[in-house]
Amino acid sequence: MTEYTDTELMISRAAQELQDGDTTLVGVGIPNLACNLAKRTHAPDLELIYESGTIDSNPSKLPLSIGDPVLATGARSIVPMIQGFGYYLQSGRIDVGFLGGAQIDRHGNINSTVIGDYDDPNVRLPGSGGACEIASNTDRTIIITPHSSRRFPDEVDFVTSPGYVGGRDNREQLGLRGGPEAVITDKAVMRFDDGGELYVESLHPGVTRDVVQNATGWELQFGSDLVETVPPTEQELDLIRNELDPDGVYTE
């Protein structure tokens, strides 16, 4: 069997979350690779929208930022941010959003703002960008992040992007659309139970329950039919390595 990296596995699993015909709000890096992988395999009609306002981008090469000109040239449409967020995202036209973050709690609430006290921070992070509105207005979000107890604390220092807030009912009461669908890490794939709390659906090959539990800041639930994560296929690896990221910008 071919060797693969954690990143390649995460790209492959994230791609599987996408359905043909989905409209997805993409970020650079792993989400971008996952979307382009899905587009070249099972989801040719996936529509890629970027928060910079490019609609149905067809990047000829790997974009280096979400404002890259390869996302503009050949796109179906380009709109000002005020319209991208208003007429496309807030209006409910986006099926899937990708999010990352420095901290994620058991309900999928994400912090990408600050570590420590907001007014006297230990680490000042970039902030929301469009993450808060993506988390609030897409049908489903997919969260991709490395797995460590620092990343999965009992409580996040700042809720940048609401997940299920205090649980599925709570999110619905607040009038937020959709919600987080899956969390894909370098150790496991997790989903949300009926109450809106994370549980482990599959462990990556070679990863044990203990390893995942030790990398999580609360007593983590494991699915009753816990399985091993399906690794990336030869075809997927070939596409990632030779077409999508030939220089290994994100995968090495």
Add this chain to the structure above:
Amino acid sequence: MTEYTDTELMISRAAQELQDGDTTLVGVGIPNLACNLAKRTHAPDLELIYESGTIDSNPSKLPLSIGDPVLATGARSIVPMIQGFGYYLQSGRIDVGFLGGAQIDRHGNINSTVIGDYDDPNVRLPGSGGACEIASNTDRTIIITPHSSRRFPDEVDFVTSPGYVGGRDNREQLGLRGGPEAVITDKAVMRFDDGGELYVESLHPGVTRDVVQNATGWELQFGSDLVETVPPTEQELDLIRNELDPDGVYTE
């Protein structure tokens, strides 16, 4: 002295209300002719904006409606209505607006909606269009209308476009920008006093006080230095007749 029509006089007087460099929201008919007359005489840098969203139109011929393609071709910019009204008008970028109406009261409040009861109308008029926002958001409005007691009642049946509402103070309290500047009829030019009530500034040649008073539904004030309206010049008449409206669409 050359003969002229009432309409030609009104066009000439309305043109005099415009200053070079003004940005003006134009309607078709007399306002359009007045603006183009001003542009070709004392106000070459007058900017013509139409509520259809054309910015700095340069019509090569007389537009037949405010949506005419001659207003689009050669314009500086064209924006959707939501932006024309929001980014240009509401933001305070328009100096002058032209308004007409079926009824005008002593404070310059205008009805272009309905004659009679709103729910059981005698005459259903076209309605506001952009008039209500033009009246609310320009620095000054110029009202052009034929003069008759039906047109100038003690009270209008419906306030489509607010003038000074109950007086200058009242308009200011309500937070409305600017206010009506002049009313130009086929009998007189009227302005608003310190309290925001109409008075006659000048009577057109051959028109008496009585004629104007009889065509007005309240006891009309006359300025202490009441003068005769200056008639259109030869040059103005030549421009109107030979360049601006050679077919006499609006002037015959």
Add this chain to the structure above:
Amino acid sequence: MECAISAAVDDGQRLYLGGFTHLIPFAAGHEIIRQEYRDLDLVRATPDLIYDQMIAAGCASKVTFSWAGNPGVGSLRAFRRAVEDGIPNEIAIEEYSHFGLVSRLAAGAQDLPFLPLRTYIGSDYPDHTDAIRILENPYDDGPDEIPVVPPLNPDVAIVRAQRADEEGSAQLWGILGEIVEAAFAADTVVLSVEEIVDKRVIRSDPNRTLISGTAVDYVVEEPYGSHPSYAQGYYDRDNEAYLEWDRQSETHESTTEWLDEWVYGVDDRAEYLEKVATDRFLDLQPQTSYATPIDMGDY
């Protein structure tokens, strides 16, 4: 067009047939009359001849609007007959100013509960249009009170553009009115265009694509589908037809005669166009005036 209308439209719906004098979907409106829809709420800032014709044909039970007239000519006689005298049937009206109506569509396009605007203070609209509310400004700066209007989401928006690809990604230019806002606010969008072009044409200039194909449900190629209104760069307004309508619509009977001949009397747009003399179309054709192209760069 026949199939698109039949699939998209139902009795009792709220319909938007778009444009501000420009790009008016006359062909679609005539098809709606032929298919005898009833009880429609016709929405547009500027109802004009096509709404007048639909009202005369008995399709409408309500008009939601901000200026109802024959643009540059006078009043809409069928609209007035319906409002003033209930001929051929009573219609309700819901009335705004232009900015109020387009703000309602913009709120609908963004799934917002309302949008604020600095219009209506000092006017009589709030007394007669229940949907206009006044909110207190929660901030110290600005006016103490601010009017708001709620979203307006047509069941179906029928809009025209100069060109689109087969997926319905549409480029339109010239006067845009509230077409884009209505398309994004509507549940179902029927797009009718002067020409369907290769998607490479659309993608060569993405900033001009104002309506994305994902927002469009039906795409119909219908050249001259806006006659007697106009399509910037394709044909001018047929002003004779606007003047003629003012005379033709003087009575309900003469209006019906016109409908019999020009709408019921033809099967589709192709037949309508054949009935209009060819030299009339030649007169309406402008000289070309191409925009200086831009370079998107091949990245």
Add this chain to the structure above:
Amino acid sequence: MECAISAAVDDGQRLYLGGFTHLIPFAAGHEIIRQEYRDLDLVRATPDLIYDQMIAAGCASKVTFSWAGNPGVGSLRAFRRAVEDGIPNEIAIEEYSHFGLVSRLAAGAQDLPFLPLRTYIGSDYPDHTDAIRILENPYDDGPDEIPVVPPLNPDVAIVRAQRADEEGSAQLWGILGEIVEAAFAADTVVLSVEEIVDKRVIRSDPNRTLISGTAVDYVVEEPYGSHPSYAQGYYDRDNEAYLEWDRQSETHESTTEWLDEWVYGVDDRAEYLEKVATDRFLDLQPQTSYATPIDMGDY
């Protein structure tokens, strides 16, 4: 540029230097550093290298933003040093999400007391950003409560476009970000362009003119004025410079060295461009890819 900045900018102002990765006014930012302005509130959704440089140079006392990073690379080290450690001076922050910030500018562009948006519910923003308020929805439909943000009106907006006429009527394409909203919201607008063109070029395609000359106070022609960011169709982003900045800005000292060489060490943009090797610009040049032109028609 020197004169425009000197005339438009004052200490203590709220400034917007525009763009979303694209069309960033680097030349103007460097001129502001050279003219040693202080106590500026720097506004933009996406502060990037130029704001990092201005912060390192001590120009800023506040940043109003929604995502502060080196796009596609990592964090803004000078920004972080200022926020975390007060180097070279303490700066205040006022923070939104992207839609919140662009909504503030859109409210400013329209003289509205606020705009609503469906963001912030369930997040911690309202606890830390005082300007975000929650209103009750006065209608039965939609959410019970809706967040609103107040207008944001920069004293000066400095924006770039690919082309404009001498009056400043500007055409820009590719990614637009919040440039147009900021220009309409600002009291004073400095427009800097790749090329000034004849007004007939602009008027041949009015739908592409996103900023009217009447909104613009100063027009400056400055080719490559966005380097190392990019101008769609003119040049690509100089990614090496973004990666280099990540290394160069590791300490305040090394950052200052860079400023000494590339900003203080040159008189103007022309001298800066001379310092950058010519072959670098050739590498950044895309192949042309013209948009299919449209016909406006000669009416």
